[in-house]
Amino acid sequence: MQAQLIALDWGTSSLRAYKLGPAGAVLEQRSLACGIMHLPIEPRDIAGIYCTNGFELAFDTACGDWLDAQPGLPVIACGMVGSAQGWSEAAYRNTPVDVASLGQALHCVRSLRGVDVHIVPGVIEQVGLPNVMRGEETQVVGVLQGLGTQVLIGLPGSHSKWVEVIEGRITHFDTFMTGELFAVLSKHSILGRTQQPCDQFQAEAFDRGVQVALSKDGQRGVLSTLFSARTLGLTAELSPDQQPDYLSGLLIGHELAGLPDHARHKPIILVGAAPLCARYQRALALCGFAHVSLAQEATERGLWQLAVAAGLTQPVTEA
Amino acid sequence: MQAQLIALDWGTSSLRAYKLGPAGAVLEQRSLACGIMHLPIEPRDIAGIYCTNGFELAFDTACGDWLDAQPGLPVIACGMVGSAQGWSEAAYRNTPVDVASLGQALHCVRSLRGVDVHIVPGVIEQVGLPNVMRGEETQVVGVLQGLGTQVLIGLPGSHSKWVEVIEGRITHFDTFMTGELFAVLSKHSILGRTQQPCDQFQAEAFDRGVQVALSKDGQRGVLSTLFSARTLGLTAELSPDQQPDYLSGLLIGHELAGLPDHARHKPIILVGAAPLCARYQRALALCGFAHVSLAQEATERGLWQLAVAAGLTQPVTEA
Missing domain, CATH: 3.30.420.300 (2-keto-3-deoxy-galactonokinase, substrate binding domain)
Structure with a gap:
């Protein structure tokens, strides 16, 4: 052709x-x-x-x-x-x-x-x-067709973007350094020392991380909750192979806690690699976001x- | 002798x-x-x-x-x-x-x-x-003599501790991974790429970082404000040699924003290396904490x- x-x-x-x-x-x-x-x-x-x-x-x-x-x-x-x-x-x-x-x-x-x-x-x-x-502006173009007048587009990654679109216009967006922070903490900080990579997704540990971010403890901010990825290991509440997904859930939870309140009532579209979008979809559900869907092939479109x-x-x- | x-x-x-x-x-x-x-x-x-x-x-x-x-x-x-x-x-x-x-x-x-x-x-x-x-429990012992019945002891460092002491008892404490996060971000993340180390303390950039952490933008959390250490460079609002102290102020500001409200009304004692304590003292003043003093030789005492x-x-x- x-x-x-x-x-x-x-x-x-x-x-x-x-x-x-x-x-x-x-x-x-x-x-x-x-x-x-x-x-x-x-x-x-x-x-x-x-x-x-x-x-x-x-x-x-x-x-x-x-x-x-x-x-x-x-x-x-x-x-x-x-x-x-x-x-x-x-x-x-x-x-x-x-x-x-x-x-x-x-x-x-x-x-x-x-x-x-x-x-x-x-x-x-x-x-x-x-x-x-x-690059993300192009993905926004790719997912907008056929959507309502107000949407929130989440583009998880090293530097996650959350883009508010009203009637085809990008009115505001935020960047969260979640993915890069996960990578540097796992590779270069004390948290990485007790982590053991695990092929299988540790759902319980991930959910616990999200919930800590949403809890009263989470209100002190991620600088404070981060240390729990270590102390929960010391108290044997997290095994080494659960620690990476706990940290992932914790950071994603803090990211979502930082979204504006009105985000809760908007349709949310996630754009990105499927395994990462699946994590965000799970965390969004735990945070009580109702209308979440996934977009495919956003960039080429x-x-x-x-x-x-x-x-x-x-x-x-x-x- | x-x-x-x-x-x-x-x-x-x-x-x-x-x-x-x-x-x-x-x-x-x-x-x-x-x-x-x-x-x-x-x-x-x-x-x-x-x-x-x-x-x-x-x-x-x-x-x-x-x-x-x-x-x-x-x-x-x-x-x-x-x-x-x-x-x-x-x-x-x-x-x-x-x-x-x-x-x-x-x-x-x-x-x-x-x-x-x-x-x-x-x-x-x-x-x-x-x-x-x-180790910090020993420093707490070293500073407590002669103090009032209720104090908050701040021990800044790689893993900053904030220790609440009531009548000689440690009743609660928090850990913030501020110092280690500053180190790994400066050394291993995209933020370090545009930073230029500077011998002189960049007071204006440091204060700006603290104020961003305390602002409405800061309420989205540190995962979000971190990216400003890069974008303020892109928009020429921060020079490369201001970026390290901006990041330092930003992280310390988020740490202090995570302290409980009642901390504002307690005498605060800072224990640690003098240059770092000076940063915290400056940031605490910007945050409106009134009663801050420094302790010397806490460990040996x-x-x-x-x-x-x-x-x-x-x-x-x-x-």
């Missing part, structure tokens, strides 16, 4: 490339460890030119053969590739921002082979503490829709 | 040895990098016996010559040396605990040279989330008083 668009989800540590066909159907996809902090360094010829630029090399590795086969294919990309440390900086758009309008604000960088790469700008909030996203909005491709192929 | 007691403050990473004279005066002191996780490994003869035990080797390095000179000197020790990973486990005492009674509960381990080392037990709280301390209570030495030397 003829491709219509190349869509790149290009973050800090990885690069996912999608070849999309009519109506945005995924014809082929690839995942490379070529994030902007892990670019290739081996120079080679691209389009007859000796190339040392890591972004060009990664781009060519990700989709050079697709472009060889169909040289006219448009290319769209989102994520940290548009940051100050990326290929070319796509300036942030301020909140509140109509996400559909992002398609009119793509930032263009011309690759060595003469193909334009259209980069989706990130979003910045400058009311109160500043907050930024790159979002990139497709923004490319359509930008006129890079046609929403429906004519017969 | 004749010594009366050897007092050891023996923690995870370091070992401080004090030779105390009449009325607990410090005659000599030493600091060794021989904490229980960093014991010597080179075997040698001690008291004519070939020794491979790291605790014995560290003990001999710390005060073997003092004992050679005065073989009958009593020895008291506090800290992680009495933990399950220590030289010999001194079982925890439960809260509420009269700190003066700890002198009657010393745990004894006989060293190779035949000298008894008397270890102060730690304290455990098992109401609600469990909490433990080892506490060890002295417990040794007196145990009958290991005399409170006042008779002429």
Whole structure:
């Protein structure tokens, strides 16, 4: 089937490339460890030119053969590739921002082979503490279709985002460093020393962590409850293989306790890796959030829709 | 001057040895990098016996010559040396605990040279989330003399403790992993990447961090405000050399925000390293805590008083 668009989800540590066909159907996809902090360094010829630029090399590795086969294919990309440390900086758009309008604000960088790469700008909030996203705005576009006028979109990860959308506009968002904190505490703090990794999800320990975060003890904040991941081990209430999931539940519980009260009454959509979304879904239920659903393929759908909005491709192929 | 007691403050990473004279005066002191996780490994003869035990080797390095000179000197020790990973486990005492009674509960381990080392037990709280301390109970003993009936003792550090004391009894305490979190985030997280260490204390950035923790944004919790240490750099509101002290103020502010309301009306005593106590004193003032003072030499005084209570030495030397 003829491709219509190349869509790149290009973050800090990885690069996912999608070849999309009519109506945005995924014809082929690839995942490379070529994030902007892990670019290739081996120079080679691209389009007859000796190339040392890591972004060009990664781009060519990700989709050079697709472009060889169909040289006219448009290319769209989102994520940290548009940051100050990326290929070319796509300036942030301020909140509140109509996400559909992002398609009119793509930032263009011309690759060595003469193909334009259209980069989706990130979003910045400058009311109160500043907050930024790159890539998540595209996922928001990808999940919004067919939803009500007010939703809260949760994007769990190293830096979880919670995005409030009202009538297609991102009005506010928060970032929680939950995933990264879990990783550095497990790897580098005293809490990791007594943890034992476990293949099986320790549901009871996870739930206990969530509940501690929601309890009166939890009101003292995560700096205080963290130590319980150690002391509950000392008192033999948590076994070493339960400690990682206890810590996971504790941190996710504190994240959810930090959501605004009105979040409780909004439909919530979770976007992200399935095992992580399952943890959040479980924790949200324990916190009493009622309307939670999961979104699939948010990134590739979002990139497709923004490319359509930008006129890079046609929403429906004519017969 | 004749010594009366050897007092050891023996923690995870370091070992401080004090030779105390009449009325607990410090005659000599030493600091060794021989904490229980960093014991010597080179075997040698001690008291004519070939020794491979790291605790014995560290003990001999710390005060073997003092004992050679005065073989009958009593020895008291506090800290992680009495933990399950220590030289010999001194079982925890439960809260509420009269700190003066700890002198009657010393745990004894006989060293190779035949000298008894008397270890102060730690304290455990098992109401609600469990909490433990080892070493801080001795510092509490050291600062309590001459104070009112109700005080709150703050012991900032890797694992800050806040200890409520009523009429000489530890009634409750909390642990905040503030110092360790600051260290792992600075060294291993994305926040460290844009930080630039600075010799000079960045007061404005520190105060801003404290104020963010106390603000409406701070109520979402530290998982959320942490990201501002990055975004305020992106928006050029914090320079790289201001970021470490901003993060320090932010974490200390969240710790203080987690103290109970009644803490605001109690006399607060800070115990610990002077530069760190100065940060806490500054942050406490920003938080509106009124009665804050600093204690000196808490550990050596506490060890002295417990040794007196145990009958290991005399409170006042008779002429």
